[in-house]
Amino acid sequence: MLLPPFQLHEPTTVAEAVALRQLHPESDFLAGGTDLLPNYKWQLNTRPHVIGLHKVDELRAISPTKIGALATLKQMNMDGALWQEVPVVAQTAGLIASPLIRNSGTLGGNLMLENRCFFFNQSYVWRESIDFCLKAGGTACHVVPQETKCYATFSADLPGPLIALGATFELAGPSGTRRVPAVEFYKNDGIDRHAKRPDELLTFVHLPPTASQYRASYQKLRQRESWDFPELGIAVALKMKGETVEDLQIVANALECAPKLLRDIGSGLRGKKLTDAAIDEAAAAVETQVRPVKNTNLSPSYRKRMARVFTKRALLEARAGGPRRA
Ligand SMILES: Cc1cc2nc3c(=O)[nH]c(=O)nc-3n(C[C@H](O)[C@H](O)[C@H](O)COP(=O)(O)OP(=O)(O)OC[C@H]3O[C@@H](n4cnc5c(N)ncnc54)[C@H](O)[C@@H]3O)c2cc1C
Ligand code: SF4
Structure with a gap:
């Protein structure tokens, strides 16, 4: 399976990334690419512009109270201070996927991971044979056919412990930054999945200092x-x-x-x-x-x-x- 053509943009700061997103509304952010690129190969909701975040170094920092969206799952799993203060976060990062995927997969990509479904995570030809579905190119759901809602399953691990510990997510957009409590971030819908606006970038996860008491x-x-x-x-x-x-x-x-x-x-x-x-x-x-x-x-x-x-x-x-x- 081949990647469809797209134009790659490589900002070096959060401000540049947000500006590029405004300039190209038909775009996706790319972090480690372990979810986005397989989906592109399967022609799942592809975009003509991709904004690569790999040069935005300000998003790589890790501490027990603030973790950058570009921190890799491996870095989180190896971080001594995380193990000391919020061990469940370090441990969960190490339970995701395989070592190879954790080398490039990031916190931000995990929190924004596309919901999954047996009828969605399939090749184009496979999906064409069932007339696609609501989440990509079709008009009906094959799981709950009488509904107009998508029931694709939330499949990212880190949001579970982060919600339990009272984390908040920081978002950067054209009008500045804002924070949303992790518990309010996700919506119970497989398509309209979260509170991030299309022109916003997820930048940091904040954990309250009290998280280490749990x-x-x-x-x-x-x-x-x-x-x-x-x-x-x-x-x-x-x-x-x-x-x-x-x-x-x-x-x-x-x-x-x-x-x-x-x-x-x-x-x-x-x-x-x-x-x-x-x-x-x-x-x-x-x-x-x-x-x-x-x-x-x-x-x-x-x-x-x-x-x-x-x-x-x-x-x-x-x-x-x-x-x-x-
Ligand atoms: C075989 C396999 C097994 C896996 N197993 C697991 C598992 O057990 N548990 C699990 O949780 N995940 C699993 N994953 C999914 C995935 O690898 C991880 O969730 C990983 O953390 C995704 O990070 P990424 O940086 O590669 O994301 P990408 O693929 O780069 O991006 C994923 C999505 O997030 C968006 N995005 C990325 N960063 C940002 C940002 N900063 N702001 C806004 N949007 C952003 C992208 O536009 C895209 O929509 C698995 C994947 C594979 C291929
Ligand atoms: S609409 Fe959602 S739940 Fe229904 S088949 Fe498609 S991905 Fe699955």
């Missing part, structure tokens, strides 16, 4: 541990006060069109002991609240059942202190 965990189900996309991910962030829960955030990820913060389950445990029975109860509640559809490799009923198992694992790991660097 014990967190991310548990991910995939078909092949070596490189597959998540079939589900459960992120938890737990803050204890003595023997009882002061705060608990649980995010069900990669089960629907967007990560889902299950506020009521977490807040129901505030002021209580996190006993084995309480963990079992919370895990059962997660199973009842998630609604996967049939558009990934594993069946919705299996993913739903596994949401309970993986929530239990996440809560047990968080209770024990969170992940440690191998």
Whole structure:
């Protein structure tokens, strides 16, 4: 499969990247290219202009409270300060795809990853044989045919723990910068997926200084541990006060069109002991609240059942202190 022709632009600053985007509304940003370029080869929503970010060095910095969009997944996974202060972020970066992909795949590309669906992530000829679909070139959805909404599955891992830890995303656009809480960033729609405006660039992720007070965990189900996309991910962030829960955030990820913060389950445990029975109860509640559809490799009923198992694992790991660097 060949890449379609496009004009490549190479800004060296955020301001230049934003200006280029204004000049070429029919364009995509390119970071590591591990998602965008395979999609282009499959002729999925290609654009005539591509704005490469690889020379925008100001976006590469990493610290436990601020991570640049161009930080690679490998750099995040190898960063000692991240492991020290927010280990779940460093660990999750290392659970994404394969070592080769993590060498070039970036934080920004992960947060902006295209939603996936069995009927979308296919070659042009394959999609043509089913008359395409709503998300690329067609008029109907093959997963929920009576609907006009796309149910493509959210498949990026890092947003799960970042939402649980209370991160905010910084965006740069023609009228300046703004911050959006990660929990408000994603929309439950496989096409209109997020709050970033088309002329904005995602520049930084900010973690609150209090994030390091949480014990967190991310548990991910995939078909092949070596490189597959998540079939589900459960992120938890737990803050204890003595023997009882002061705060608990649980995010069900990669089960629907967007990560889902299950506020009521977490807040129901505030002021209580996190006993084995309480963990079992919370895990059962997660199973009842998630609604996967049939558009990934594993069946919705299996993913739903596994949401309970993986929530239990996440809560047990968080209770024990969170992940440690191998
Ligand atoms: C075999 C395989 C397995 C994978 N497994 C996983 C997995 O397990 N978990 C997972 O989460 N991902 C997985 N991925 C997806 C992907 O590799 C990663 O999510 C990676 O982090 C994407 O980053 P990138 O820099 O390569 O993004 P790119 O491909 O460069 O960009 C992806 C999208 O983000 C947009 N974008 C990039 N940077 C910015 C920015 N700063 N501002 C605005 N928009 C931006 C691009 O326009 C594009 O739409 C997998 C990919 C492959 C090929
Ligand atoms: S959920 Fe429906 S519209 Fe969305 S990608 Fe899949 S088939 Fe297409």
